[in-house]
Amino acid sequence: MSAQLTENSMIECQRHGLRPPAVICQHLERGRDLGFFQPDPDPDDPQSFIQHAWCGHCDEVLEAEGDWTDRAQAFAAPYCVCEGCLDDIRKRNLRK
Numbered sequence: 493m494s495a496q497l498t499e500n501s502m503i504e505c506q507r508h509g510l511r512p513p514a515v516i517c518q519h520l521e522r523g524r525d526l527g528f529f530q531p532d533p534d535p536d537d538p539q540s541f542i543q544h545a546w547c548g549h550c551d552e553v554l555e556a557e558g559d560w561t562d563r564a565q566a567f568a569a570p571y572c573v574c575e576g577c578l579d580d581i582r583k584r585n586l587r588k
């Protein structure tokens with residue numbers, strides 16, 4: 493799961509202002525209790541400075557595919573939100 497972002501990328505959020513971006517799957521933003529998954533920290537990943545997150549549906553596809561294949565990417569249809577939004581989304585979707 494990746495996007496064309498650099499370490500200095502910022503996005504302007506209507507709610508949170510100028511913030512660093514985070515990449516999430518298409519289901520999380522409007523979802524609730526979907527589960528909240530993030531990659532293990534990988535210092536070799538050139539995109540590791542950006543937070544990535546996906547939901548339980550995407551995690552099932554990811555498990556079946558074994559990696560972020562084209563099929564898994566197409567299912568997740570990842571896009572950017574700001575880190576403030578990511579916090580809200582985490583609270584809403586993290587299963588207790």
Ligand SMILES: [Zn+2]
Pocket residue numbers: 517518519520546547548549550551568
């Ligand atoms: Zn998802």
Ligand SMILES: [Zn+2]
Pocket residue numbers: 505506507508509573574575576577578
């Ligand atoms: Zn935001």
